[in-house]
Amino acid sequence: MSSIKVDPKKVDELSAQTKRFGEFVEREERKVNQSISQLVRDTQKQYPELYGRSELNEIERLLKEIRKQAEAISVGLRDKARVLTEAAARYRKDEETAKTSTKKKYEFVSPSTYYSTNGRLSGEGLTSYLEDALFQDPEVQKLHQLALHGTEEEKKEAKERIDAIFKARNTIARAQVAYSVYKAFRNTYLMQQAHKEAMKQREILKGYDIDEELYGADVNISEYFKGSALEACSYDPSMQIVKDGKFVPILMPEDNQYQYLLGLVLKGGAQGAWAQKQVDEIHKQLGEIGRA
Known part of the structure; x- marks a missing residue:
């Protein structure tokens, strides 16, 4: 899916041309006004008794009116040029933000990676793992001891179970954010x-005898998902397509600018309203392409 591409240079160029036109x-x-006004004054001076003086007065009145309108047009064009310049600056800022927001996608770190072959614990993120409330669960503690001190087969199975438990919990967190x-x-x-999806993962944790207070339906554990709100979404939240009476989910586009717009919509406010218009326009274009 492509987003609306705006060239700030073109907007700047339009701004400059608008200002020059004003x-x-x-x-x-x-x-022109000075030339005609001078001609009217010369005519009045040279022919003071000229029949139709009222017509000359009317010309002067019209010239003044034209002057006001020209000034209003000039001021209006200058204002438009200023708005376009500000828009170009905003587009540049938005593009830069979209570029800098391109980062490594959130990935689940398997706890088993912390367990070395010599029975020690190490690795980036180890402290968070050891301080995690789920790590304190009695069942996880049993598996933890087996992963450290069990036989090779027990260590392997214990680490696989720990990974499955933490993955299920983090999947629930992700589902809550989504x-x-x-x-x-x-x-x-x-x-x-x-x-x-959250209910499915809760059943998995229940099968491992994990305390439901750590993941129950009424427990908010969204904090355990460390990615962005949009990274939690597998599908585009703004697209609602129904075909033959069935909803058709659309995978979340990888386009950074499009995701940036969705992020602004989530934030709300004036920027959110602006972003919603851009998203609506993209959907409109996609609809026209689909019909074609």
């Missing part, structure tokens, strides 16, 4: 799918 209107109007995003976009179908 200056041209003002300058040329003054030249649910909140889908809810913000009023995407009921995807909300339901996120809820189903």
